[in-house]
Amino acid sequence: MNMLNSETIRRDFPILDQQVHGRPLVYLDNAATCQKPAQVIDAMTRMYQHDYANVHRGVHTLSERSTAAYEGAREKVRKFINAASSKEIVFVRGTTEAINLVAQSYGRSNLAAGDEILITAMEHHSNIVPWQMLCQQTGAVLRVAPIDTRGELIFPEFEKLLNEKTRLVSVGHMSNALGTINPVQQIIAAAHARNVPVLLDGAQAAPHMHVDVQALDCDFYAFSGHKLYGPSGIGVLYGRQELLEAMPPYQGGGDMIRKVTFEETEYNILPYKFEAGTPSIVDTVGLGAAMDYLTEIGMDRLAAHEHELLLYATEKARKIPGLRIIGEAQQKGAILSFVLDSVHPHDIGTMLDSIGIAVRAGHHCAMPVMDFFQVPATARASFAVYNTKQEVDVLMEGIEKLIEVFA
Amino acid sequence: MFDDLRDLYQEVIFDHNRNPRNFRVMENANRKVEGFNPLCGDRLTLYLNVQDGVIKDASFQGSGCAISTASVSLMTEIVKGLTEQEAEQLFEKFRQMTTSNSEEVNLEALGKLAVLAGVREYPARVKCATLAWHTLDAALKNEQKAVSTE
Numbered sequence: 001m002n003m004l005n006s007e008t009i010r011r012d013f014p015i016l017d018q019q020v021h022g023r024p025l026v027y028l029d030n031a032a033t034c035q036k037p038a039q040v041i042d043a044m045t046r047m048y049q050h051d052y053a054n055v056h057r058g059v060h061t062l063s064e065r066s067t068a069a070y071e072g073a074r075e076k077v078r079k080f081i082n083a084a085s086s087k088e089i090v091f092v093r094g095t096t097e098a099i100n101l102v103a104q105s106y107g108r109s110n111l112a113a114g115d116e117i118l119i120t121a122m123e124h125h126s127n128i129v130p131w132q133m134l135c136q137q138t139g140a141v142l143r144v145a146p147i148d149t150r151g152e153l154i155f156p157e158f159e160k161l162l163n164e165k166t167r168l169v170s171v172g173h174m175s176n177a178l179g180t181i182n183p184v185q186q187i188i189a190a191a192h193a194r195n196v197p198v199l200l201d202g203a204q205a206a207p208h209m210h211v212d213v214q215a216l217d218c219d220f221y222a223f224s225g226h227k228l229y230g231p232s233g234i235g236v237l238y239g240r241q242e243l244l245e246a247m248p249p250y251q252g253g254g255d256m257i258r259k260v261t262f263e264e265t266e267y268n269i270l271p272y273k274f275e276a277g278t279p280s281i282v283d284t285v286g287l288g289a290a291m292d293y294l295t296e297i298g299m300d301r302l303a304a305h306e307h308e309l310l311l312y313a314t315e316k317a318r319k320i321p322g323l324r325i326i327g328e329a330q331q332k333g334a335i336l337s338f339v340l341d342s343v344h345p346h347d348i349g350t351m352l353d354s355i356g357i358a359v360r361a362g363h364h365c366a367m368p369v370m371d372f373f374q375v376p377a378t379a380r381a382s383f384a385v386y387n388t389k390q391e392v393d394v395l396m397e398g399i400e401k402l403i404e405v406f407a
Numbered sequence: 408m409f410d411d412l413r414d415l416y417q418e419v420i421f422d423h424n425r426n427p428r429n430f431r432v433m434e435n436a437n438r439k440v441e442g443f444n445p446l447c448g449d450r451l452t453l454y455l456n457v458q459d460g461v462i463k464d465a466s467f468q469g470s471g472c473a474i475s476t477a478s479v480s481l482m483t484e485i486v487k488g489l490t491e492q493e494a495e496q497l498f499e500k501f502r503q504m505t506t507s508n509s510e511e512v513n514l515e516a517l518g519k520l521a522v523l524a525g526v527r528e529y530p531a532r533v534k535c536a537t538l539a540w541h542t543l544d545a546a547l548k549n550e551q552k553a554v555s556t557e
Binding site for chain 2: 022346376
């Protein structure tokens with residue numbers, strides 16, 4: 001496998017070619033959202049300029065073109081995550097909506113008072129709150145498997161929490177706050193041994209590694225387009241066909257029906273049953289273009305590049321006195337979350353921005369993780385395919401300089 | 408390297424961040440309110456001793472960024488000796504300073520607090536500076552529940 005050339009890759013991303021506060025932009029907030037290649041932007045522009053109409057409706061040419069592009073994107077997603085059928089690919093607004101869909105459709109029809117949902121202590125709020133809402137509605141109970149000080153799931157504790165009352169396991173494939181990649185295959189095997197279905201929150205993992213839902217043997221997989229070099233407002237829920245077939249619709253409206261009278265409505269087949277209303281057509285096409293882009297690069301090459309960046313950044317960060325890395329799991333994606341003894345993360349964020357570096361400062365929508373590590377917030381640099389070692393150098397130099405200023 | 412930030416991070420702010428004034432628990436406080444900025448995790452507990460409508464003493468505990476620490480430190484210094492009404496008026500002036508443009512605001516009336524005027528150029532940081540004052544406002548109104556900037 002040859003290493004990718006990030007200089008060539010960078011030319012695909014028009015937004016990166018700019019100065020911020022008089023310095024070249026160093027964009028390291030990719031775990032929040034990443035930038036879009038011209039291939040995605042152009043595909044969306046072309047769609048609006050030439051082919052746009054509503055899907056699944058008209059007999060006219062533009063509607064047919066739009067439908068073909070929209071369904072073509074579904075097939076690209078299917079291939080990208082190796083689902084068995086495109087019926088298992090439901091387009092939603094993002095990971096959050098995907099998880100809410102499962103909670104409200106699968107959860108409400110399968111969980112009763114006293115049943116349990118099992119998550120981990122490193123989840124993003126969007127893999128906590130939908131389950132809390134479901135618990136309020138059904139009387140089910142949310143159980144949380146603990147993590148250790150490296151930011152790894154304590155798997156034996158997870159196993160102990162799996163019991164005859166567990167109805168669903170929902171875990172992050174990769175943590176947005178810590179970078180931890182969870183042992184999902186072990187998790188899925190343990191849950192399936194008890195006939196418990198597993199949802200993987202793939203918001204962070206899907207952009208950084210090759211995902212094969214059949215090899216994983218997961219029951220649901222949720223991810224967002226905007227973290228995957230595609231547009232915002234589009235995401236994917238993969239669901240095993242027999243589970244999706246049995247689930248009631250999430251929202252009612254157009255496109256999700258086959259026949260409507262005032263007495264009765266017959267729902268549409270999969271996946272349309274879950275896609276009420278006019279979908280985010282052009283965003284979906286943009287997501288398809290992002291899949292093409294990533295397929296051409298190769299997810300394995302992308303992962304190797306990012307891993308090298310992470311190792312390089314981690315090694316440099318460890319040499320900075322007063323810097324503490326939050327999240328040091330053995331299996332880790334390209335996220336470097338850290339705190340400094342002398343400088344609050346919010347000040348780090350503003351200082352780095354003033355020299356053109358975009359990092360995230362805050363709780364990363366994972367307040368329980370911050371509580372666990374007893375920090376109010378962290379600063380987080382997260383890497384993408386277009387980042388370079390030179391940018392890591394600029395970041396580390398910036399951190400060293402700002403420590404001097406605050407000393 | 409950080410020249411662009413001189414308006415925001417003035418030396419007075421670094422000084423108060425390194426050595427916050429009135430950073431202590433107040434045993435004889437008769438007002439105590441918690442302030443919280445969920446966005447960045449800043450937390451503070453503000454203590455006041457108010458006698459006959461006059462703020463006799465003010466102190467705080469907590470952790471936050473340099474802007475919020477300096478802001479609450481400066482505030483506890485400046486409100487000592489003010490009547491509750493004067494403190495509320497100062498809050499209003501401070502709020503104006505951090506949210507509107509300079510021509511409308513009389514910076515002289517704000518004294519030392521004027522060092523925080525720079526935050527108005529940084530919308531994401533305005534809450535860091537105003538958390539202390541929202542907490543003070545709640546304490547003066549004798550509200551018991553915690554204050555959140557969200």
